[in-house]
Amino acid sequence: MHKSKLAGLVIDCQASHVRDAANFWHGVLGGELDIDEDGKYAAISDQGDIQVLVQAVDHPARVHLDIASDDKDAEVTRLEGLGAKKVVTIKSWIVMEAPTGHRFCVVNPQTDNFDQTANRWE
Amino acid sequence: MHKSKLAGLVIDCQASHVRDAANFWHGVLGGELDIDEDGKYAAISDQGDIQVLVQAVDHPARVHLDIASDDKDAEVTRLEGLGAKKVVTIKSWIVMEAPTGHRFCVVNPQTDNFDQTANRWE
Numbered sequence: 001m002h003k004s005k006l007a008g009l010v011i012d013c014q015a016s017h018v019r020d021a022a023n024f025w026h027g028v029l030g031g032e033l034d035i036d037e038d039g040k041y042a043a044i045s046d047q048g049d050i051q052v053l054v055q056a057v058d059h060p061a062r063v064h065l066d067i068a069s070d071d072k073d074a075e076v077t078r079l080e081g082l083g084a085k086k087v088v089t090i091k092s093w094i095v096m097e098a099p100t101g102h103r104f105c106v107v108n109p110q111t112d113n114f115d116q117t118a119n120r121w122e
Numbered sequence: 123m124h125k126s127k128l129a130g131l132v133i134d135c136q137a138s139h140v141r142d143a144a145n146f147w148h149g150v151l152g153g154e155l156d157i158d159e160d161g162k163y164a165a166i167s168d169q170g171d172i173q174v175l176v177q178a179v180d181h182p183a184r185v186h187l188d189i190a191s192d193d194k195d196a197e198v199t200r201l202e203g204l205g206a207k208k209v210v211t212i213k214s215w216i217v218m219e220a221p222t223g224h225r226f227c228v229v230n231p232q233t234d235n236f237d238q239t240a241n242r243w244e
Binding site: 004005006009011013014015020021024025027028029030031047048049050052060061062063064065067079082083084098099100101102104117119 | 126127128131133135136137142143146147149150151152153169170171172174182183184185186187189201204205206220221222223224226239241
């Protein structure tokens with residue numbers, strides 16, 4: 001048995017530094033903005049149960065979903081069974097591509113309520 | 123004074139009928155799946171505070187955000203002030219484009235807790 005859940009969404013923005021993009025989306029969404037020191041990520045808090053991140057990327061702008069799991073290998077295998085394909089592993093997260101064409105990531109649990117709120121897969 | 127908040131995310135899938143795409147994302151995310159009669163939309167429940175929809179579209183696959191507001195005209199004006207541009211109005215929602223290139227929608231309040239949880243803009 002392992003667990004997974006929708007952990008958050010990442011607003012990927014084509015930029016060398018995340019500042020301008022993060023300021024725009026913070027203006028849209030409210031909450032508190034926290035930009036990391038190297039300018040690649042920003043977190044926008046207070047968006048309900050899910051994490052909202054803004055990321056500076058090289059590829060064209062998109063929004064991608066993060067799926068948190070307590071067993072990422074088991075979750076990747078489960079998702080492959082649904083038709084998704086593994087693209088690349090970056091640091092602690094695994095980038096996958098859905099049969100619908102969307103990229104998404106499998107990541108570690110992000111919040112204290114993960115165990116209580118995640119889906120259980122037997 | 124008006125209010126707005128992140129209401130949900132829409133997984134836009136290039137398809138004539140939403141069924142296959144909705145089944146895949148339902149498999150990923152769990153919850154309950156509700157496909158509308160004309161096959162254009164599906165709702166995936168139990169994803170925390172935000173609505174998750176799958177939509178059959180003609181354009182390439184993407185994920186877009188829905189921003190709910192109790193005064194959509196005031197919200198569009200506020201967002202234009204942040205640098206967003208109005209693209210088109212479809213039914214009751216207004217499609218906008220962010221300076222980061224992302225399309226998103228301004229929609230009516232979606233949930234009973236809107237008044238308590240939305241940002242207040244003076």
